[in-house]
Amino acid sequence: MESAQNNRGKKADGKPAKLSRDVQTRLGQQLRAMYDDVVNEGVPDRFTELIDRINGGSKDRS
Amino acid sequence: MPMDESVRKAVLGAVPSLRAFAISLCGNVDRADDLVQETLLRALANIDSFQPGTNISAWLFTILRNHFRSEYRKRRREVEDSDGHYAESLKSQPNQIGQVEFREFREALAQLPSDQREALVLVGASGFSYEEAANICGCAVGTIKSRVNRARTRLAALLDIDCVDEFGPDQTTRAVLASGE
Numbered sequence: 001m002e003s004a005q006n007n008r009g010k011k012a013d014g015k016p017a018k019l020s021r022d023v024q025t026r027l028g029q030q031l032r033a034m035y036d037d038v039v040n041e042g043v044p045d046r047f048t049e050l051i052d053r054i055n056g057g058s059k060d061r062s
Numbered sequence: 063m064p065m066d067e068s069v070r071k072a073v074l075g076a077v078p079s080l081r082a083f084a085i086s087l088c089g090n091v092d093r094a095d096d097l098v099q100e101t102l103l104r105a106l107a108n109i110d111s112f113q114p115g116t117n118i119s120a121w122l123f124t125i126l127r128n129h130f131r132s133e134y135r136k137r138r139r140e141v142e143d144s145d146g147h148y149a150e151s152l153k154s155q156p157n158q159i160g161q162v163e164f165r166e167f168r169e170a171l172a173q174l175p176s177d178q179r180e181a182l183v184l185v186g187a188s189g190f191s192y193e194e195a196a197n198i199c200g201c202a203v204g205t206i207k208s209r210v211n212r213a214r215t216r217l218a219a220l221l222d223i224d225c226v227d228e229f230g231p232d233q234t235t236r237a238v239l240a241s242g243e
Contacts (some may be wrong), residue, residue, distance in 0.1 A: 023218050028186050029231035030167045035187035047077050052100060054106050055065055 065109050069118070073105065076119045079188055080126055085182045087130050089172050100133075101126040120190065125196045170220035170228065174213050181209035182217075 019027075065073075065131035085151065104125050105112070112121055171179060177199070184195040185206065192210075196203045217223075 019214055019218055021240055022213060023223050025216055026223065027214055030164070031171070031182065031186045034164070034168060034171070035082045035086065038085055039078040041078065041081070043077045044081075045094070046095070047098065047102065048074060050102060051070060051074060051106070054103070055070060059074065 065106070066114075068110070069109065069114075072118045072124055073102065073122065077102075077120050079119065080122055083123060083180075083183060083188055084126060084130070086171065086187075087127075087176065087180060087194050097126060097130055100129055104129065110221060117194070119193050120198055123184070123188070123190075128200075167217075170217050173220060174216055178213035178216065179208045181206050182213035 063119060077098065080098050084097045085091055088094050088097060103124060105122055112118060113125065171182075174182070176203075180199065181195060184190045184198060185192060190198065192203050192206050196206045
């Protein structure tokens with residue numbers, strides 16, 4: 001199912017065209033922005049509680 | 063059998079990035095958080111198999127990725143139906159990227175084959191080297207490079223990015239971003 005859209009990023013020989021540095025930079029920036037938006041939410045309480053519940057002994061110890 | 067405090071901190075420290083990776087895999091915040099929880103349970107049950115001094119983040123990513131592949135891909139159609147959930151989870155939008163552009167990017171990313179998407183995210187966002195990403199995905203380094211290249215090309219096509227002039231940042235911003243690559 002090679003659509004016209006699919007082929008746009010390819011050269012005639014079917015190999016992916018080389019993207020310009022600017023395009024790669026921009027894609028990378030968008031990807032990291034999306035990713036970092038989640039990372040910046042930090043650790044939700046449920047995970048801290050989960051680990052401490054399973055790991056109960058270590059809190060008593062320290 | 064409690065873990066060392068240093069291991070506990072390292073595991074917790076990896077959670078934000080694990081969540082971001084999980085969301086990129088399954089496109090749904092609630093499922094992603096369940097996936098992270100299952101990953102942590104598996105990791106803690108097998109903490110003895112972790113070798114201190116090695117990269118605990120890569121170890122956790124491997125567990126998460128394998129669990130997703132074995133359990134979640136079966137439900138892929140359902141799992142990737144991500145309308146709304148993801149957007150709701152995003153408390154802030156990056157300043158330099160418009161809301162529409164941001165949404166379009168997420169939709170394009172979701173259209174990539176999952177092997178390409180995970181390779182792109184591991185290398186392009188999680189900060190793993192090609193070698194680390196290859197270990198996490200259980201494939202050759204060359205395969206990861208190929209998947210990343212195909213992912214970028216496909217994304218550019220889906221987003222109709224042929225020319226950088228379509229983008230927002232000016233020359234100075236781009237120069238800064240490029241130097242940070």
